[in-house]
Amino acid sequence: MKWEGNRESDNVVDERNDNGGSGGGFGGGRSLGLGSIVIALAASYFFGISPSTVLSLLGGGPASHTQTQTAPTHAARANDPKTKFVRTVLADTEDVWTEVFRASGATYVPPKLHIFSGRTQTACGTGQSASGPFYCPGDRNVYIDLSFYQLMQQRFHVSGEFAQAYVIAHEVGHHVQNLMGISDKVDQARRRMSEAQANALSVKMELQADCLAGVWAFHANQARSILEQGDVEGALNAATAIGDDALQKQAQGYVVPDSFTHGTSAQRVHWFKQGISTGKVNTCNTFESKTL
Template sequence: MKWEGNRESDNVEDRRGSGGGGGLGGIGGRSVGIGTVVIALVASYFFGVSPGTVINVINGGGAPAPEATQGPAKAPPADDREARFVSTVLADTEDTWTAIFQKAGQTYSKPRLVLFSGRTQTACGTGQTASGPFYCPGDRKIYIDLSFYRLMQERFKVSGEFAQAYVIAHEVGHHVQNLMGIMDKVDQMRSNSTQTQGNALSVRVELQADCFAGVWAKNADKARSILESGDVETALNAATAIGDDALQKQAQGYVVPDSFTHGTSAQRVRWFKRGLESGQVSACNTFDARSL
């Protein structure tokens, strides 16, 4: 992926080293069992909210915890390559979605991306490394512990900078859904749904965010030629590795389709490719799709 020398975003807040816990905490060797709580924990490793928030949403309860008071936002150091990469990818999503929104006569409000280590307070409760990267609608921030990228490679054998960029683009996709009012509509639908129906809605939310990640990649490459040979394959490998069916098979040896909250490997690949091939937001309407 071609990114060095491109614009870096000013909307990155560095909370690493500010206390609150350390590192992966042995997540790579976590043993998992059976049930909704376990499924939420496993699914949250990739592209979701924190396990507590996932469980809360599945169970249909509770308002998010208030965001803890934070000090002044601190920018990451200029010599931190990983942070520079994240800042550059975020900037690219900003440029891409600003242009898409402008074309539609709308204004794109940029999210803030928070780097943390161990755990941090958010408007959705306490974010933890175990959560994987997540987006909090309550404060419109994306949270990521960069050690997660090592987890991607070590636990799921997924590597490559574009696969890492896909992670960020997916979370930005949730921000786009929030700005478009999709999340509010889904929350309203969930309030009158069963757990199985709520899970099915979550799948459509996640697959649309995958599609939006593809829309970003298509438009960013058209504008700035960011893709190199093999990049798309790394993103597809990531999408394959983090399907609910793949995660459940790895965790418990079998799948429970009614518990899916993110979609199967094939579905995640299909919707990312749909966004990548079309470059159009209109191609990502998972809610009207008869077949996912």
């Protein structure tokens, strides 16, 4: 992915302090095995499965010891390639969605993206690293612990900068849904539904965010030629590896469709491809689509 030298966003808030983070590690201060953490992390982020539930299924537990690492200073982190990458990707989403909203006569208000370590306080409650990157509608902010990328690479062999950018673009997609009023309508509808019906609505919400991430990629590539050979395939591989069905089968040996909250591997691939091939928001209407 070509991103070096592009504009960097001023809407990134680095909450990591110089003493090693913003308040503890995974699981409320418990040190967990790497393999168990990443499955729980991915399950929570991509599927809405409680990390504690997945850890229980995997037999995960506290490690024998906790390693203390010396954190780089704030100034050093500001120029770290990973931090600059996040600022650049966020800026790219700002540029794309500003133009898309303007074309429809609306104004795009960008979210702030918080980089944290361990846990952080949000309008949606305490966010933890084990929850993976997430969007909080209450404060309209995106949150990410950059260790997520390392865990995904080590456990699922998902790598590549565009796959990482796709994660951010997906969360920004939720922000777009929030600005469009979709999030409120979905939340209101979910309160009147059974658990299975509410889960099905969540799947449509998440698949639309995947499609909106594809819309971003379409316009970003047209404007700045960010895509290189293998980038799209890498993002599709990520979607395939962490579909609801794939992760449930890996964690417990079978799938429970009624519990899906983010969609199957095939569905996530389909809707991302829908967005990146058309570049049109109106093609991302998962709620009225007869088939997902």
